[in-house]
Amino acid sequence: MPKLLIVDDERGSRESLRLIFSRDYSVLLAASAAEALELLAQEPVDLVLLDVILPGQSGIEVLRQIHATFPGLPVIMVSASASIPPVVEAIRLGAFDFVSKPFDIESLRHAVRRALETGRLHRQVEVLETELSRAFPTQAIVGGSPAFVAALDQLRKAAATDATVLIQGDSGTGKELAARLLHAESPRRAEPFVAVHCAALSEHLMESELFGHEKGAFTSADRQKPGRFDLAGSGTLFFDEVAEMSLATQVKLLRVVQEREFMRVGGTRVVRTRARIVSATARDLRREVADGRFRDDLFYRLGVVPVRLPPLRExxxxxxxxxxxxxxxxxxxxxxxxxxxxxxxxxxxxxxxxxxxxxxxxxxxxxxxxxxxxxxxxxxxxxxxxxxxxxxxxxxxxxxxxxxxxxxxxxxxxxxxxxxxxxxxxxxxxxxxxxxxxxxxxxxxxxxxxxxxxxxxxxxxxxxx
Ligand SMILES: Nc1ncnc2c1ncn2[C@@H]1O[C@H](COP(=O)(O)OP(=O)(O)OP(=O)(O)O)[C@@H](O)[C@H]1O
Ligand SMILES: [Mg+2]
Structure with a gap:
């Protein structure tokens, strides 16, 4: 039986929605945003019916959070007024549908059926995509020389674990390809692989790229933005050209690697991360450490498993x-x-x-x-x-x-x-x-x-x- 979560602060409408759906679906009830998010974190749900007006936190804000944490989970917004701005905002944020009170029971049922079907298709596409990428790996990694095979062996062994991996090798030796191989052969293969090109980001941008920012963190931050750590979820986060990272950012990254948690720019809430960290550099990172350009504590944390890709002339x-x-x-x-x-x-x-x-x-x-x-x-x-x-x-x-x-x-x-x-x-x-x-x-x-x-x-x- 598909599971619906009904979020409404009015007892009366919660109960009537429960009566409408409890015959065909298993129904969970929440009276507040906090309660809803807690329930969602505890058990998988197939569809959310979300009231636009909730005490404390607006339904729109909850919708945003649901989408960030459970992409693909369909949400139908429910409102006493059909005023245009929230409808537009909700649809723009990816709400599946918008229903106004009092309900027309038949069209509500219909919306729920369609939303569930969409959610099911969404999951199916995800599964198929994973299957497909397994059946037809986009990139084969070619090489049979002993030094190269040894490096691949180390990667394969590390793939099964959560250890951080540092891939070193001259320009063009296949570091990024190796990082993708590591991800593809790890138990996280169905989760995202997210790359961060450390040389391409200014120090100022880096922090908000990595950790995201809260709404209002700076003048142009008109809404909350997820960072790469959020995007990676429990997948793999790949720091390319990690030697180019500024010392200030290194301090922040060290903290995440050690504590497995971070704060968004302008935020006070601690966010946990489950992402696996892989880095690569064409530089001799040990030398960067000796010259004071790279923190030695971070060097050891990032390179629990160091892998060197030999140059082609070798x-x-x-x-x-x-x-x-x-x-x-x-x-x-x-x-x-x-x-x-x-x-x-x-x-x-x-x-x-x-x-x-x-x-x-x-x-x-x-x-x-x-x-x-x-x-x-x-x-x-x-x-x-x-x-x-x-x-x-x-x-x-x-x-x-x-x-x-x-x-x-x-x-x-x-x-x-x-x-x-x-x-x-x-x-x-x-x-x-x-x-x-x-x-x-x-x-x-x-x-x-x-x-x-x-x-x-x-x-x-x-x-x-
Ligand atoms: N062993 C390999 N088998 C097949 N293709 C490879 C192999 N190694 C590298 N390539 C290909 O060579 C190109 C360069 O590889 P990649 O981008 O992974 O190198 P890199 O070490 O990250 O380079 P850079 O330091 O310049 O960023 C890519 O097109 C990649 O697919
Ligand atoms: Mg590269």
Whole structure:
């Protein structure tokens, strides 16, 4: 039986509404706004019938609160007068319908049936959206090199817990993608993922963005506004470029992380939060702490699980599968027919140092598809200027890399570059890479294991069934 909550301060109208509905629905009664909000917090309700005029707090204000806390819960406003301003305000705030007293019982029943049906559809859409995003993850995260797989493992383990996670990695290494993966694989996946770009917000705006503000908090605050913490609910709140956060905001964030509660700007009421906090930065946060630009207590609180995403030049064996992934991902939307890369082009892609990491690689593939998308195979000619003269890493690299102190280390570093270069050229096919190196697949495999070079796989951002 669907559950209705009837909120009216007049005993008489409460009772008559109860009589009308108690046959078909289970009915809860509240005589005040406070009572209504308390009941709502205790048990799920399918529909609220809300009197516009209540003692203390107006019905409109209650409507606002209900919408903030229970989005999608239909509310029918009930009023003794059909005066226009509250009707307009109520509808604008998302009330489902507006009924005036004295009631026409049939049309009231009808409004309730329609509202319940809408609420049901709303919930169904939510469920379907979640199912859909699980069945078709929007973004796969690709990578098979040991360092990358290790980072993904840490993310997956952390996903199941409530621990704060700090993702560090150079620009374009996939930090935001990793944060979304973490959310998608956490038990909070059906709740919102809300990102805060710390570099994009001025210090003044930051506080009200994060915590929201009460009506009248400052001159232009003509109504209460929810902050990102409210929006995240019990989902994930992602602080991107967290090193850019001012010291003043850091103090406030520290308090939320410690106490799990905050106050809106201009407010006195303490609001609890259940959001899980994930942050990312391209900077060395430890260094920021040492230089006094980041609070050390916050650093430790945010980074209970630290995860480092390696730069692309440290996992060159991922280049072929990333190229393949971006070809498959981008070609259809760009109406390109290109489906593969020729070995010479791949060798050049593998030799490059990728200061912009995966984002830069994606841009290079996208550009090639835009300019040369009519060709079925991507050739070196489709690559930008800087790739035209580059030789494969294995050939171009100086044999003794700097920093490799002992002969053994130098040999290992050299072997690694040659093997990675060959794997790259061979698009990861080991037999072919062994041929390039003039050795057998068995020896290649042995060396790869010894040097910790992975053989890779594509990891969809989909939780295991
Ligand atoms: N492992 C990966 N597999 C597939 N796509 C990836 C991978 N890593 C990054 N990308 C893609 O590369 C682009 C950059 O990734 P993202 O925005 O997550 O990087 P970032 O580390 O947040 O970068 P920045 O520091 O510049 O903000 C995105 O389009 C993302 O989808
Ligand atoms: Mg980013």
């Amino acid at each position: 996992r060159r064996d991922d280049i072929p599968r990333l190229v393949e992934h971006f070809l498959a991902q981008l070609a259809p939307t760009l109406h390109a027919v290109t489906r593969s890369v020729d070995p010479a082009a791949l060798a050049r892609l593998c030799a490059y140092d990728w200061p912009g990491n995966v984002r830069e690689l994606r841009n290079v593939v996208e550009r090639a598809l835009v300019l040369h998308g009519r060709e079925p195979v991507l050739t070196a000619a489709a690559l930008p200027e800087e790739f035209q003269s580059a030789l494969p890493a294995a050939v171009a690299a100086p044999l003794v890399t700097t920093g490799a102190g002992t002969l053994d280390a130098a040999v290992a570093a050299c072997e690694r570059r040659l093997i990675e270069g060959a794997l790259c050229q061979a698009a990861g096919v080991q037999t072919r890479a062994a041929e390039i190196l003039g050795t057998t697949r068995r020896i290649l495999k042995y060396k790869m294991e010894k040097l910790g070079i992975g053989d890779g796989a594509t990891l969809p951002s989909q939780p295991p069934p």
